[in-house]
Amino acid sequence: xxxxxxxxxxxxxxxxxxxxxxxxxxxxxxxxxxxxxxxxxxxxxxxxxxxxxxxxxxxxxxxxxxxxxxxxxxxxxxxxxxxxxxxxxxxxxxxxxxxxxxxxxxxxxxxxxxxxxxxxxxxxxxxxxxxxxxxxxxxxxxxxxxxxxxxxxxxxxxxxxxxxxxxxxxxxxxxxxxxxxxxxxxxxxxxxxxxxxxxxxxxxxxxxxxxxxxxxxxxxxxxxxxxxxxxxxxxxxxxxxxxxxxxxxxxxxxxxxxxxxxxxxxxxxxxxxxxxxxxxxxxxxxxxxxxxxxxxxxxxxxxxxxxxxxxxxxxxxxxxxxxxxxxxxxxxxxxxxxxxxxxxxxxxxxxxxxxxxxx
Numbered sequence: 001x002x003x004x005x006x007x008x009x010x011x012x013x014x015x016x017x018x019x020x021x022x023x024x025x026x027x028x029x030x031x032x033x034x035x036x037x038x039x040x041x042x043x044x045x046x047x048x049x050x051x052x053x054x055x056x057x058x059x060x061x062x063x064x065x066x067x068x069x070x071x072x073x074x075x076x077x078x079x080x081x082x083x084x085x086x087x088x089x090x091x092x093x094x095x096x097x098x099x100x101x102x103x104x105x106x107x108x109x110x111x112x113x114x115x116x117x118x119x120x121x122x123x124x125x126x127x128x129x130x131x132x133x134x135x136x137x138x139x140x141x142x143x144x145x146x147x148x149x150x151x152x153x154x155x156x157x158x159x160x161x162x163x164x165x166x167x168x169x170x171x172x173x174x175x176x177x178x179x180x181x182x183x184x185x186x187x188x189x190x191x192x193x194x195x196x197x198x199x200x201x202x203x204x205x206x207x208x209x210x211x212x213x214x215x216x217x218x219x220x221x222x223x224x225x226x227x228x229x230x231x232x233x234x235x236x237x238x239x240x241x242x243x244x245x246x247x248x249x250x251x252x253x254x255x256x257x258x259x260x261x262x263x264x265x266x267x268x269x270x271x272x273x274x275x276x277x278x279x280x281x282x283x284x285x286x287x288x289x290x291x292x293x294x295x296x297x298x299x300x301x302x303x304x305x306x307x308x309x310x311x312x313x314x315x316x317x318x319x320x321x322x323x324x325x326x327x328x329x330x331x332x333x334x335x336x337x338x339x340x341x342x343x344x345x346x347x348x349x350x351x352x353x354x355x356x357x358x359x
Contacts (some may be wrong), residue, residue, distance in 0.1 A: 017078025017085030020231070021070040021122070023238035025093070028066020030356050032059055061115050067093070067121020073231065074122075075129035086126040093119050118240045151220045154294025158214060163310055166286045169199070170314035177317035188358060190271040197274050200282040209287065221289045223344035233348035236336060241355060243328035247321060272358050280350035287311060288337045288346060296338075302335040329353065 052325050054192075071086060078085035208218060223229075292307040308330045315326040333346045 004022065012077055012079050014078050014082070014085045014088075017074040017076075017082075018088055019336075019337075020077040020235055021074030021085065021089040022092070023234040024070035024073045025066055025089075026238045027234045027352070028062060029255045030352070032062045032066070032357070060113065064117045064121045067118040068125035068128075069121075071125025071127070072129045073121040073125075075126045075133075079113060080217075081130060081133055083126070083130070087123065089120050090111075090119055095123055102183060105289060108225070147197055152217065153297050154290065158216075159291055159294060161210060162207045163287065165210065166203050166282070167314050169203075171310075174314045174317040187217075188267060190268050193267060193271040193275040200278050204282055204286075214300070221285050223285075223289075223347055225340070225344050229342060229344040230340070230348055232336075232345035233352065236332060236345060236349040237352050239357075240329040240332050243332065244325040247325050247328065269356055272355065276351045276354035276358070279354055280347050283311070284343060284346045284350055287344050288334065292334060292337065300338050304331070304338060306338075307334055313348065 070089060074085045074089045097118060212218060287307050287310060291310070292303045295303040295306060298306075308327060311330040312323050312327050315323045316327065333349060337343065338348055
């Protein structure tokens with residue numbers, strides 16, 4: 001990974017526009033599913049004779065907002081004043097809405113509203129962005145800064161110690177679960193999630209203490225939050241989600257059982273958010289900001305590969321489908337971090353992936 005202070009300016013084309021729009025729609029759909037589950041709406045999008053209830057109005061508003069965000073994203077990342085990515089995205093949204101299961105209602109009005117709310121949002125968002133472009137001259141894009149420049153290379157002994165502290169117990173526990181005579185790892189309950197949060201906080205403190213004693217510049221491990229990073233995270237999340245979905249679709253049903261067993265039962269929102277926030281930062285700080293970046297002298301394939309191996313080893317308890325999906329996720333975020341040097345979008349992506357998996 002280059003240590004220059006900035007990377008090249010933002011590149012725009014129809015494929016990036018389409019990908020950004022799909023990412024925004026994916027995030028909106030995930031949020032809609034979370035809201036539906038919180039409202040205890042039965043089924044994914046099905047409820048009998050209640051299409052005009054407050055819960056469904058919130059879901060419609062979220063779909064509309066997601067459409068607006070998708071239209072803006074597609075326009076922002078495609079060529080200036082071009083509508084090609086927007087029209088392709090709109091066609092995909094219309095086809096999706098024709099196939100989606102509607103609320104059971106006898107009201108033609110609510111059926112029409114449900115079919116049109118997301119496509120109208122896409123058109124409104126893209127139209128707003130294109131109108132804004134016409135009133136402003138084309139401005140050169142500012143370069144995107146990396147998190148930190150001139151970070152140290154990590155000695156091998158230091159890398160081994162930190163990896164052993166942060167991930168050694170997790171690798172051991174995961175390996176024992178794979179080879180145990182029982183059914184494997186236990187389901188994620190509140191107690192288990194909070195225990196993992198406590199473990200990661202303790203191990204992070206120990207690892208940071210070791211690095212501080214070795215005079216490692218701890219500030220270089222910190223991400224730099226930005227709203228642009230949230231947008232990048234949405235694209236990364238969509239890429240990871242598509243990869244995981246493809247793996248799950250191709251896998252035999254019996255191989256999905258370990259993952260399904262892990263997410264059985266109910267978890268409180270507090271425990272879920274605590275685990276997602278801590279775990280997302282913990283893993284990516286020590287895997288990418290410390291290990292992968294510290295081993296960059298070995299080249300991209302070796303640095304990303306070593307980091308990916310560590311990531312997969314402590315997820316083997318999830319079974320073949322689970323750790324293959326983790327490998328796909330690790331490859332996406334590892335390649336992005338190697339290219340960009342930006343940690344914040346990766347952490348946000350990881351947090352979103354954890355929430356979606358456990359909700």
